[in-house]
Amino acid sequence: MVTACSKKTWDEFYNVPDNLSKPIYAELQAKGTFTQLLSVIDKAGYKNTLSSAGYWTFFAPNDSAFKAYFAANNTSVEKMDSSKARALIQFMLVYNAFNKNTIDDYQSSTGWVPDQAFRRRTAYYTGFYDDTMQNGTVVKTIQSNRNTGYITGDNNNKYIPCFTDIYFGGKGLTAADYNYFYPNTSYAGFNIAEAKVINQDLNAQNGVIHEIDRVLTPLPSIEEYLRSKPEYSEFRKLFDKYMVSFVLNSEATNRYKLLTGDSKQVYVKVYNTSLAFSPNSENFLKLQDNDAQQSSWTMFVPKNEVLLDYEKNVLLEYYQSFDNTPTSIILDFLNAHMWQTPVWPSQFKAAINFVGEEARFDPRADIIDRRILSNGMFYGTSKVQDANVFSTVYSRAYLDPKFSIMIRLLNTDLRYIITNPKAKFTLFMMPDAVLRAAGYNYDVNSNLFTYTSGSTTVSGESVRQTLLRILNSSVVSENLTSLAGAGITETYNGEFIKWNNMQVMSAGTQDASVAVNVDSTRTTKNGTVYYLNGLLTYSSWLFGKHIMNLGGTSVASDFYYFSQFLNNSGLYNATTGEITGTTSGTLYTVFVPSNAAIKKAVMDGVLPGNVTTGVPNLTASTWTAAEKDRVANFILYHILAKYSLIPNGKESGSFETLLKNGLGEVIPVTVISQPGSMLVNDVTGRAANVVVPQSNNLSNRTIIHLIDNYLKYSK
Known part of the structure; x- marks a missing residue:
């Protein structure tokens, strides 16, 4: 009697209450509308997994969904082998339990970030497969699971896309973005790939079930999709021939032998690390463990005939083949078609690719194929991305x-x-x-x-x-x-x-x-x-020498008087051409008064000479100290520092000269530039016109002009 009582008490305490949710498998049984799915689960060997402790999200196609799937693919549960069944179940099975409110949250390493995710890691991965090396050898291969290589223990699990109304609203997306990829499915605010969720948040003891109206098959990666599409084979060839390495991996080899008993060597297919991403990696950047929840790759791929024409007329205009081109050309071309972000059809112009350019495609006219794949978005195109390095002046070099x-x-x-x-x-x-x-x-x-x-x-x-x-x-x-x-x-x-x-x-x-x-x-x-047929070299002469050359040896040159004053001023080093007050590497503009303007300066008592005739006194030994100062100041006031100006209408305003007052302050001039003419005003209001036919003389970081009046300073 005591024993019986104790057992009853034990059972009442430890048995699962009748009102508590059952495991996923049992919940599906109880619904009565998932008989086909349960048969596929059985064939896949997942009954125990979905009946045991765990923490899953399961997207469950109902019987109507399987009926349509079997009819479309001419198959049935009986015809389906266990590996096919396992692939279906694993792809619709997501790690961790998410209801509709949390399925679009990003599980950041610093905490959950609401409404930032649209992808979830599934239990499905490709594993070992056969691939062909550049020399034609077929080898047992495993995909890289990082942009820069391979990490043992990471199965490179595929992701499934999940679209919610809250996520779409936060990203500025609409039903049109969804239907661009899935034209045969209405957007309902909670869609999983091309399926609608018709019954959400069915709680189970080991997770959450969302009933969907379609059977979802494993999505290929960008690389897998490319490999299956001969219309893009020329683009894929650029990757396979020039951007891929097959790296022997002993740990992957041992694992393959353990699983299969086969002793074949296993190679990791690794992409060039200078690419925007590895098209076979499912893990996004992996800067955080779950960053693939909130982002993915995008690739635009031109069809063969378009690419071949572009190669012939642009990329290979001067080369026999890509075997002879710099690798950077291939990298730049491929990276121009690769984005480290999802590119939604409504946001082409805002999405920036790996080389810093927007998507230059019309989503209505230029896209011939569009897919959301396991590791990103794919667009087949009728044109190439018109990359700047291949279409601007830079391209010609x-x-x-x-x-x-x-x-x-x-x-x-x-x-x-x-x-x-x-x-x-x-x-x-x-x-x-x-x-x-x-x-x-x-x-x-x-x-x-x-x-x-x-x-x-x-x-x-x-x-x-x-x-x-x-x-x-x-x-x-x-x-x-x-x-x-x-x-x-x-x-x-x-x-x-x-x-x-x-x-x-x-x-x-x-x-x-x-x-x-x-x-x-x-x-x-x-x-x-x-x-x-030559180089546009610079002058090694300092501009003082060019002034002297322009001045010549007689008044036949309108630069003569100024050049002679410069030569005798004490500012000029005849050996080097340097003018006191100038600095190597600085831009200058020299306004040289014409001979007539110099004579006017003489008559005005600004420069030494005959005030009646205007003939200048060019003999420095006869100048007084005051005259020497006036000559030096005169020259310095006609040289602009830090700017080289021509009459093109681009730069006008106040500019500093080499002349300073007693307080060390720069004495400026005002320049008014117009296309084909230039006016210079000094601090006293005098105006001088640039004599254009005799101006625009080139020098070392300097331009030399002739003006029809002299500039007067006030110290």
């Missing part, structure tokens, strides 16, 4: 091996500037042959630029800086569509070049009396490229 030295220079200084498609540029090309003829080269062994003169070769930073200055003088921040006629323009480093009927002149070529001719031109998305 990047894609042509005859400009290998120039492209190295551009990559260290100007690449991200001149690849901006919204800005306009003119690029004057620097061929390897011309650079080498001038003594310049690049040593790939030392990774240094070199300069050879005679039997002496130097290398290092000084050579690089010399070449960069030449390069910067070959880039103009506007699009010069024609070099017919004559003109002058500012280059990227603030110096100037001139042209006259397809001949281009820099200060250096002017010094050397060298004519640099335009051989041909190309038009790009953001400007014009001119192919030259």
Whole structure:
């Protein structure tokens, strides 16, 4: 009697109460509408798992869903093998229990973040499979599970997409985004891939069940989808041939042998780490364990005929095949089609790819295939992503091996500037042959630029800086569509070049009396490229020497009187060309008063000479101390510091000169620039016009103008 009583009490205390939820398997049995699913669970060998302790989310297709699935695939439970059944169950089985309110929460390492997730890790993974190495050998392979390689113990589980109204609202998405991928399913505010959740939050002892109206099969990864689609084989070939390594892995080999008894060696398929992502990795960046819940990859893939045409006319214009191109070209092309973020169809223009560019596709006109896959979004396209490095002025050097030295220079200084498609540029090309003829080269062994003169070769930073200055003088921040006629323009480093009927002149070529001719031109998305037969070198002379050269030896030159005052002023070093008060590397503008203007200054008592005739006294030995000061101040007041200005209408305002007052304050002038004319006003209100036909003289970081009046200062 006591024993019987004790057993009853024991059972009442420890037995599961009748009103407590049963395990997932039993709950499905009790519903009576999941008979086909239960049969598939049995065949998959998952009855025990779903009847035991655990913490799962199970997306459960009802009998109607299986009826449709069997009819569409001409199959049945009886025809289905255990591996197929297991794949179905594992893919619809998600780790951890999530109801509708929590299934879109991101499980961050610092805590749950509400409404930021749209993907969940499933129990399904691909495992070992056969793949083909570059030499044609078929090997047993396992996918990389990181962007940079493989971590033992991570099965690279696939993810299933989950779409909720709260997540969509927070991301600015609508039903149109969902139906773009799933046109045959209505968006209900709680969808799992192409299925609708028709009965949510069915609690079970070991998790949560969500009843869905479709059977969901394992989604392929981006790599697996590419491998199954011959229409994208040319794009996939770029990965397989140039971006993939098969790395022998002893731990994976041992595991394979343990599971199968087969002693085949197993290789990990690893992608180049410079790619935006590994298309076979299911784990997103893995900066946190669950970061794949809230983000995924995206890849846009052009169909074969489109890609082959682009390769022929753009990427391989100067190469026989990709075997000969720099790897960077292939990387840039592929990365331009890869995003480290989900790209929704309504947000193409806002989504930035791995090379910093938006998706340049029309979701209605340019997309021929769209998929949400296990590790990201996939768009098949009827055009290529028009990447900046292949369509701007930069491309003409990047894609042509005859400009290998120039492209190295551009990559260290100007690449991200001149690849901006919204800005306009003119690029004057620097061929390897011309650079080498001038003594310049690049040593790939030392990774240094070199300069050879005679039997002496130097290398290092000084050579690089010399070449960069030449390069910067070959880039103009506007699009010069024609070099017919004559003109002058500012280059990227603030110096100037001139042209006259397809001949281009820099200060250096002017010094050397060298004519640099335009051989041909190309038009790009953001400007014009001119192919030259020489270099736009800079002048090694300081601008004082150029003033002296302009002055000549007689009044036949309108620069003569000013040059002579400079020569005798004590400011000028005839050996070096340096003018006291100037600094190497600084930009300058010199306003040289004409001979007539100098004579007016003499008559006004500003400069020494005959006040009646205006003939200047150029003999310094006869000047008084006061006259010497006036000459020096006069010269300094006609030199602008920190700016090189031409009459192009771009820069006007107050500019400092080299002259300072007794308090050390700069005495300025005011410049009013217009296209084709320039007016200079001094502090006393006097005005001088730039005599354009005799102005725009090039010098070392300096421009020299002739003006029709002198500038008067007040100290």
